[in-house]
Amino acid sequence: MTTPSPRGAGAPEAPTWALVLAVVLVAANLRTVMASLPPLAEAVRADLGLSSLAMGVLTTLPVLSMGLLAPVAVRVARRTGAVAAVAGGTGAVLVGLVLRGVGDRSVEALYAGTLLAGAGIALTGTLLPGVVKAVFPPHRAGLGTGLTMSAMMAAAALASAGAVPLADAFGGWTASLLTWAAPAALGLLAWLAVRRPLRRRTAVPAGDHGGSHALPWRSTTAWLLAAYLTAQSWQFYSALAWLAPTYESHGWSARDAGLLMALFTGAQLVSGLVAPTLLDRVADARVLLVTAGVLGGSGELGVWLAPDAAPWVWALLLGAGQGASFALGLGLLVRYAVTARDSSRLTAMGFLVCYSIAAFGPATSGAVEDATGGFGAVWMLLAVAMVPQLLASARLGPHLPRVGAPGG
Template identity: 55%
Template sequence: MLRRDRAIRPLPPVWVMAVALVAVAANLRVAITSVPPLLDAIGSDLGLSHAAAGALTTLPVLCMGLFAPVASRIAHRTGASAAVLAAVVSILGGTLSRFAGDSRVVLYGGTFACGVGIAVAGTLLPRLVKTYFPPERTGLVTGLYMLAMMGGASASYALAVPLADRFGSWQASLGSWSVVAVVGLVAWAPFTVRANPHHTPDEEGPGRLPWRHRTAWLVAGYLALQSWCFYSAVTWLAPTYVEHGWSRASAGYLAAAFSGAQIVSGLLGPVLSDREADMRRLLLPAAALGVAGCVGIWLAPMTAPWLWAVVTGLGQGAAFSLALVLLVRCAQTPEASGRLTGMGFLVSYGVASIGPLAMGLVRDVTGGLSLVWAILALVGVAQGVAVVRLRPDLPRVD
């Protein structure tokens, strides 16, 4: 029960809340995307196989699945905004530990801490969007959330190698992204003080995940296929072109173009969704773009590498941002959105965490990354098939 004698603090203006949310969202990919451009250096220094190196992106994705359901329980005890603050602290600690990444235990331990923080914050932010922002602005705020998340990813892709060269080690490059976590912490802490439990109906409890709800399973299935493609592409795009003779810096810039394209489609998709009742009209083109890009990298990687990277990024950015809209739109209340998000992330990230590791195994077995993109194209086709079943008249999770 809430304490009735606790003073209710007024919420900040909407734009202030949006800025705080954006500052946190900027941390939700950096710990993952700063690694791939440096994978060859990390693997060489620590003696890692491609599969073990892929685990540096698999581990946080697995955490995002396993800890997503826990996020609602934490929010019930502390308040959702306070739980997000704790998540940013976890990301900060995990990122700082990477300065000592020459130890395998420290490197994987810090990656685990980042994954837990990303899981909790990523699960609760869609719920807070539904709680604090008007329905007609859900798409716009989600787009800003995507803009920050993919902007951070794009910057970390592009700057990972230059930072390693500037600071003299990949450990310092990875650890330097703790600055982004500090900004998120400073921006979110005042909002946490203002957004006390009187503004978040956590007294109802986290509730059970909607395991028996058909709509929840359809959304989770779509998320699983999309996330498999996304995190596998995030991990192996830069190494693919390093294998083709590109420098690590050039491959990092290509991966930044991939992520930069996601900024455009990640912002545009949710904004368009505010005017679209049938999400399939946006989800199907997104899936088609992702498949087209993967086929291009598979069959003609050197013909138009920048085009393939941008097309793949446009598809993946739109597909993921629209999935975030689904997590809000397919639920009747903020609490239901939290439970749907918890289940969706548990299923999808649990499945998707296998992706980078499995694709690394394919590389170890075949001696190259070409087949990886053929597999990702097939998964993208399955994603399109799943989209067809996401009809606008599906019952919402309650």
Template identity: 55%
Template sequence: MAYLPEPTRHPGQPRPLPSFWTMVVALLAVAVNLRVAITSVPPLIDTISADLGLSHAMAGVLTALPVLCMGLFAPLAGRLAERAGAAVVVLCSAVGILLGTIARGLGDNVALLYLGTFVAGVGIAVASTLLPQLVKIFFPPQRMGLVTGLYMAGMLGGATLASAVAVPLAERLGSWQASLGAWAVLALLGVLVWAPFTVRVRARHVRGEGPHGGLPWRSLTAWTVAIYLALQSWCFYSSVAWLAPSYVEHGWSKTAAGYLLAAFTAAQIVSGLLGPALSDRVRDMRVLLLVSAALGIVGSFGIYLAPLAAPWVWAFVLGLGQGAAFSLGLVLLVHYARTPSATARLSGMGFLVCYLLASFGPLAMGAVRDRVGNLTLTWPILGFVGIAQALVALRLRPNRAKVR
């Protein structure tokens, strides 16, 4: 990693921060790993289920477990950051993702597969919670939307790549275990790029990065943001889990369904970058929130009513809506907090509520599939959840009180 030339400094004085783009690259190196453990599974889900004898509901847990971890361990992230520094904790999280990915590659039995998924999920949970806080700490207010969009694009870029090549990797490497384990290379890259960044900034931000108090349970703004995130994430993770299997039910090959899922996540890269960038220029974010919800609703009902009429269009429209909604949700965590400490508190509460509820999405849709024999009902359900998401977004007025 290249840093800016350093001016003369006195002994004990913190070294100057890396350049803007060096910090962005470090952020991206971690962010690109934050959805791979989730999106690398759905294209292989039927193969994994058949090999290990899993029900559809239990197979859904492989997608739901990292999401559940993101809820359970989000409040812990702020406490750890207060003790060791947010950058150090993110490095440990990146190592956790690496170890969990390696374990999944050795997943010849159910226990090891779920254990690796859990370990990776904890790493994803802690890193996802702290990245908005690090954006608040290290980047100027007028660049926060851009930076959020960039690391969101990196996150979704990793997700797109994982879903697109999961099946071809399994065919090339000879097993679904090897396909899942191959992503350890990307996780290792994240560790290696983030480590020098951690050394550089640790002296500046060792303590005082935690939540400084309890989670903001009494804040109506915090609850509104948390419920918005929960509804959006229910749609997002359910779509990630069941879009590819839905089209396999319609007669598509697993490889083609994986490419469709990749188109879905590729659309999210576009809107995930554009949405936060526009938020820097829009006073009332409800405009962007409602447009993103509308796109998600159209995509969900399109897949339900006419799945084979325009599958690539529905997948792309759905991805545009959910990518924008998800990235704007991350912006809300920064926008409605007064300080980096408040961002940590809001993120901890928001992710706890959001992901605990959202983790039941893939599991519930899998249970519906077990009950009725197909995934047809998944999409109208997600369409109505999207309508609820839009109604909550209307409550996020520009003049709402910010979390302290």
């Protein structure tokens, strides 16, 4: 059953489930660019002669794009609307994935495609929290965040687990990477199918055009969230880039390392749905934030101090903690904002700070591995990076003013 649009002249409103499905299908393409590559790292290095530092840069490029282009996403949305900007971002992800897969084992195509896909992720990822705020009612914002997070992580798990089998089946790593253009095309088509009702949901209410579009640089709340997301993202993208190569260096096959990555990302799927749903039920997020940090830190300590003792347990703890931590961060980008526009401003600032810094995590870790000849120091540094995440978590209480409110 449809209801009349509050703004359109009797135009029918699409069912909410169709809007949610489009959001989920688009969100599913925000991590496959990064997750599909690490299980193929050794094959790529052998083919192209890349160092660990150079492989780390392949994870750095999309993450750095997500940071530097986050404010651009807000400006683009002001001119075209958030719905059109997300469509453009998803299209860029699609083209980038195709370029990586048809580049005939070219270093230039691999890097250019990764960079273009990263730019698309920046547009889409920055604006999706605002769309979620517009599509879901306030008491279900955590559920909306959890669904988008679960879509990201489910697709990432499939990309990790399927990377090597797809390469074996289709004749090489380029064909494996090209596979992930198909879900990007599906997401873009689904988004375009509901673009009109989404535009109505995300339209600025009448009389509300005078609100600020500037990034909330003077907001203490925004800076706390940025610090939290920076520490979390540094750990996540470094773990994403180096968990599989760590265990391949311990004698694991690429296929088994890919399955370990699938467990890491699959655990994020579950915790990424559960944590923000619990966020809807609690006023003080700190207990959830600290618990998630302890879980992730335990996994990092395990890989560092006893990598061969219980690798599947470490991957499970690491994934559960990182998935919950990131999903809670996304949920707080919605909770600590008054309107969908304020959520986009807050997200743009948080992503600009966190991704611009965290982007150097994988490459820095690769340089550490090149210098030390092993991954032990990498995981030690990631465990240390959990400390600032926990400190920021302890400050993110319900007393903080929301962005867009007086004093926020």
